[in-house]
Amino acid sequence: MRTSTVRxxxxxxxxxxxxxxxxxxxxxxxxxxxxxxxxxxxxxxxxVAALQQVGKKTGTAQSARxxxxxxxxxxxxxxxxxxxxxxxxxxxxxxxxxxGGTMAEALRQGGGDGSVRARxxxxxxxxxxxxxxxxxxxxKRWVRYAxxxxxxxxxxxxxxxxxxxxxxxxxxxVKALLAAGDVRKVGQEDVxxxxxxxxxxxxxxxxxxxxxxxxxxxxxxxxxEQLTAAGITTQTVDIWVDKDDLLVKKTERGESGIGxxxxxxxxxxxxxxxxxxxxxxxxxxxxxxxxxxxxxxGPS
Numbered sequence: 075m076r077t078s079t080v081r082x083x084x085x086x087x088x089x090x091x092x093x094x095x096x097x098x099x100x101x102x103x104x105x106x107x108x109x110x111x112x113x114x115x116x117x118x119x120x121x122v123a124a125l126q127q128v129g130k131k132t133g134t135a136q137s138a139r140x141x142x143x144x145x146x147x148x149x150x151x152x153x154x155x156x157x158x159x160x161x162x163x164x165x166x167x168x169x170x171x172x173x174g175g176t177m178a179e180a181l182r183q184g185g186g187d188g189s190v191r192a193r194x195x196x197x198x199x200x201x202x203x204x205x206x207x208x209x210x211x212x213x214k215r216w217v218r219y220a221x222x223x224x225x226x227x228x229x230x231x232x233x234x235x236x237x238x239x240x241x242x243x244x245x246x247x248v249k250a251l252l253a254a255g256d257v258r259k260v261g262q263e264d265v266x267x268x269x270x271x272x273x274x275x276x277x278x279x280x281x282x283x284x285x286x287x288x289x290x291x292x293x294x295x296x297x298x299e300q301l302t303a304a305g306i307t308t309q310t311v312d313i314w315v316d317k318d319d320l321l322v323k324k325t326e327r328g329e330s331g332i333g334x335x336x337x338x339x340x341x342x343x344x345x346x347x348x349x350x351x352x353x354x355x356x357x358x359x360x361x362x363x364x365x366x367x368x369x370x371x372g373p374s
Contacts, residue, residue, distance in 0.1 A: 121257040121273060124315075129248040131319040135344040136161040138244060140168075142340060147333025150175040159348035160243040163196040166348050193350050197221060200353050211364060216353040219361045244341055247324040250311040251275040253282060253297050263314060265322045266340065270314035277301070277309050277328075305331020320344055 137159035145151045151174035158166030171189045191202040198220040208215035251257050254275035263272050279301050282294060301309075309328030316322050320341070327336045352358075 121259050122252065124259075124271075124319075125248050125251055125257065125273060128313075128315050128319045128321070129245050129252070132243075132245045132248060132321055132344075133160075135244075135320060137166075137344065137346055137348040138341045139343040139346055140339050140341055142338055144335070144337035146175075146330070146335045146337075148175055149332055157343075157346055157348040158194070158243070159350075160245070164194050164243060165196065165350050166194045167350055168192045168194075193353065195350060195352070200358065202353070211359045211367070214357050214359040216358040217361055217364060218358050223360065223362050244321045244324065247311055247313045247321060247326070249293075249297060250277055250309065250326075251313065253277060253294060254311070255282075260312075265314045265316075268316050268322050270316050270322050272312060272314050274310070274312045277311065279307055 137157065139157050141153075141155045143151075143153045150172060152170055152172045154168050154170045156166060156168030158164060158168070169189060169191050173188065187204070190204075193200045198218055201217050201219070202215055203217055204215055207217075251273055254277045257273055257275045260272040260274050262269055264270070279298060282298055301307075307329045309326050312323075312325045313321050314323040322342070323338070323340050325338045328334070
């Protein structure tokens with residue numbers, strides 16, 4: 075393969091990583107034979123109160139270890155492991171392995187092994203694209219994606235990235251259920267040896283109203299804006315909560331701007347340390363600088 079071909083493939087992988095690594099913390103809906111509790115008014119109020127407590131406990135935990143899988147249209151099928159924190163925006167370190175879709179193919183064409191290490195900080199994230207990619211950009215293997223820079227691309231890419239990354243925390247699943255207005259308690263189920271209570275709900279962005287939601291007007295408006303920015307029109311959310319009111323599993327499925335999505339994430343070790351350091355500057359290249367090497371791709 076000629077150097078120019080490798081460069082194009084490597085850059086293509088970096089561009090795709092921009093839009094898909096961010097889903098690593100996202101949460102698939104799963105089927106179950108368990109009987110769903112009737113959604114009476116009294117039961118609904120009880121569920122809302124329980125979920126509000128879950129949201130509080132999850133929010134104050136501030137960090138956790140995650141393990142999950144995601145499929146996003148025909149673009150990507152991936153699995154991810156690592157730790158995340160949400161004390162001040164999203165932070166964390168994840169290893170994302172692409173197992174199918176156009177993203178996996180792009181990485182293979184670029185000489186990669188299908189895995190990308192990612193580091194998330196408040197206003198940016200970094201992706202380690204590997205040695206093959208580094209050879210095309212002066213030996214630098216880490217690509218820096220500043221959310222404000224990505225926004226310069228237009229087409230909403232910056233908003234999608236920023237909202238997905240900043241809001242992909244365990245408590246987002248709770249917020250989605252509180253917004254849905256049709257929260258159902260499915261029952262007790264086993265999640266990796268832990269007895270957990272399962273709650274389920276469906277969100278239709280076009281039909282979200284404060285009247286049917288447990289969120290106030292301000293919270294609901296912000297939630298709708300987040301979903302719209304990510305291109306999500308509908309989603310079904312299920313969460314499993316342990317005896318300590320902490321999520322042990324979250325699943326989501328629905329429709330987004332790049333097609334159907336289906337993902338599952340498991341949470342454990344709440345409160346674990348999740349330190350994140352920026353990669354060495356000498357080993358880092360900005361995403362926009364990568365695009366400038368590709369005529370017709372970079373920002374105008």
